[in-house]
Amino acid sequence: MRIISFVLLLCLIQAQAQTPAEEGRVLKALPLDFDESPEQPAAAGPEPAHQPEPTPTPAPEPTLTPAPSPNPAPVEISPIDQKPTGDDAVRLQIFLDHENFGPGVIDGKIGQFSELAVKSWNELHGHPLDSWTEVNTAARKAVPNPYAVAIVPEVSEKWVDTKLTYKRSQQGNVKRMSYRSIVEFMSERYHTDIPYLTALNPNVKIYNLKPRDTIIVPNVNAFQIENLTGAAFEQDEALSQRHAVIDTKLNQVRIYEANLRALVVADPEAPTRVANQSLIATFPITPGKPQFIRYGKWTMQNAVELPVWRYDQQLLDTGKRSNNAINIAGGPNNPVGVLWCGLSKPGIGMHGTSDPETIGRSRSAGCIRLANWDIVRIPGLLRPGASVEIR
Numbered sequence: 001m002r003i004i005s006f007v008l009l010l011c012l013i014q015a016q017a018q019t020p021a022e023e024g025r026v027l028k029a030l031p032l033d034f035d036e037s038p039e040q041p042a043a044a045g046p047e048p049a050h051q052p053e054p055t056p057t058p059a060p061e062p063t064l065t066p067a068p069s070p071n072p073a074p075v076e077i078s079p080i081d082q083k084p085t086g087d088d089a090v091r092l093q094i095f096l097d098h099e100n101f102g103p104g105v106i107d108g109k110i111g112q113f114s115e116l117a118v119k120s121w122n123e124l125h126g127h128p129l130d131s132w133t134e135v136n137t138a139a140r141k142a143v144p145n146p147y148a149v150a151i152v153p154e155v156s157e158k159w160v161d162t163k164l165t166y167k168r169s170q171q172g173n174v175k176r177m178s179y180r181s182i183v184e185f186m187s188e189r190y191h192t193d194i195p196y197l198t199a200l201n202p203n204v205k206i207y208n209l210k211p212r213d214t215i216i217v218p219n220v221n222a223f224q225i226e227n228l229t230g231a232a233f234e235q236d237e238a239l240s241q242r243h244a245v246i247d248t249k250l251n252q253v254r255i256y257e258a259n260l261r262a263l264v265v266a267d268p269e270a271p272t273r274v275a276n277q278s279l280i281a282t283f284p285i286t287p288g289k290p291q292f293i294r295y296g297k298w299t300m301q302n303a304v305e306l307p308v309w310r311y312d313q314q315l316l317d318t319g320k321r322s323n324n325a326i327n328i329a330g331g332p333n334n335p336v337g338v339l340w341c342g343l344s345k346p347g348i349g350m351h352g353t354s355d356p357e358t359i360g361r362s363r364s365a366g367c368i369r370l371a372n373w374d375i376v377r378i379p380g381l382l383r384p385g386a387s388v389e390i391r
Helices: 086-098 112-125 133-142 154-159 182-189 194-200 313-318
Strands: 048-050 147-151 214-218 243-247 252-256 279-284 296-299 307-311 326-328 339-342 349-351 387-390
Touching: 086 112, 086 133, 086 214, 112 133, 112 252, 112 279, 154 182, 182 194, 182 214, 194 214
Parallel strands: 243 387
Antiparallel strands: 048 307, 147 214, 243 252, 252 279, 296 387, 307 326, 339 349
C-alpha cells in the first residue's frame, strides 16, 4: 500500500451535502426497441491517502443510439438569440460539457453554471459575453440529438453496493466507497442527477434498474468510472506549465495555457470582443468557507485517482492527531470523490465529491470541490507543477 498524506481538516465537507472528455468516447446504446440484449492548524486535518486498487479493463459498451425527445408535447424551438429552454437547453448543456466548459448537472435548466459556461465559451471565441446566438448555433450543429438510449453496463454490479453504510465509523471496513444504486451509477455516468433521469424515464422503475436494462439519458460523453485504476499522474512538459484560477466569487475554476496572458486573468464579467485563446476550460466548483480559503498562488503537487481518505475524529475535534484514524477506501462515494489534486499550501486541494448536485450550493471547510465527471478531466488539462491561483 502506498499512502500519500495530505492535510484535509480544511477540506472536511460540512454539508451532507475520465480521463478528459476528449479522451472519452460517446458511449452509445441500442434503440428503445432493443429486445434482448473553525480554522485549524494546517497539520490538523483528515488526510487522503492513496491505495491503488486494480481495476480490470472493461469490455466496450455498445454504441449510443439517438432517442426521440421524452417530452410528449410538441417540441418548440427556442429563439436562437435567447436563453434556450426544453430540448434546446439540454442540447446546449451537452455541447458546453463536451467543450470542457462545464454547465454543472445536465438537466435542461439554464442556471448560473450554464450561463457562466456560455460566457466562457464566448470569451474563448471572441463573441460578446452575453450573446446566445453563436453558442446556440454551434450547439444545434454539434448536438442534433440531445437524448440517447443507454444500456446499463454489466460492470455496474462491481461498482454498486446497496448496503453501503453512511456511518463514518463503519466505512473503514468497506473495500470500496461504491455507488448505492444503479440509478446513482447511471446518473453520474451521464453527468446528471436522479430526478432528471426519473423525468426522462417516467415509465421506468428507476430504482429497480439492473444490468442490460435501457433508459434514456443525456447524449453526453460518459464518465466511465471503471477506467480508473488508482493512477498517480506525473509532471508533463506542456500541462505542468499551465495555469488555473479558482474564482471563489463566481464558483468557477478557469484553466489557461502557459503564456503571459494566462497569468493576467481578465475579469470574466468584463465586456470583450477579443478572442481569449489562452482559455482552455472552465468548471463549476464549491469553494471553502470564506474564512478558511487560502487565497494566493500555489503549485499543483500531485494528482491521484481513487484516493483513500484518512478520517480522524479526534483530529477534527481538537486539532491533535490520534492513533484511531480510519482509512476510508476510494470510490465515487468517498468524501473527496474519485480524484485528489493536492496543492503546495498544506490543507488545500481540488477534489471530487460524493454529492455532485451540491456543487456551488454547499461549502466545504477549505478545499475546492468539483463533480466527479469534471475532476477526472483535470489530469488531461493540468499536471503537477502547474500554478493554481485562488482568488
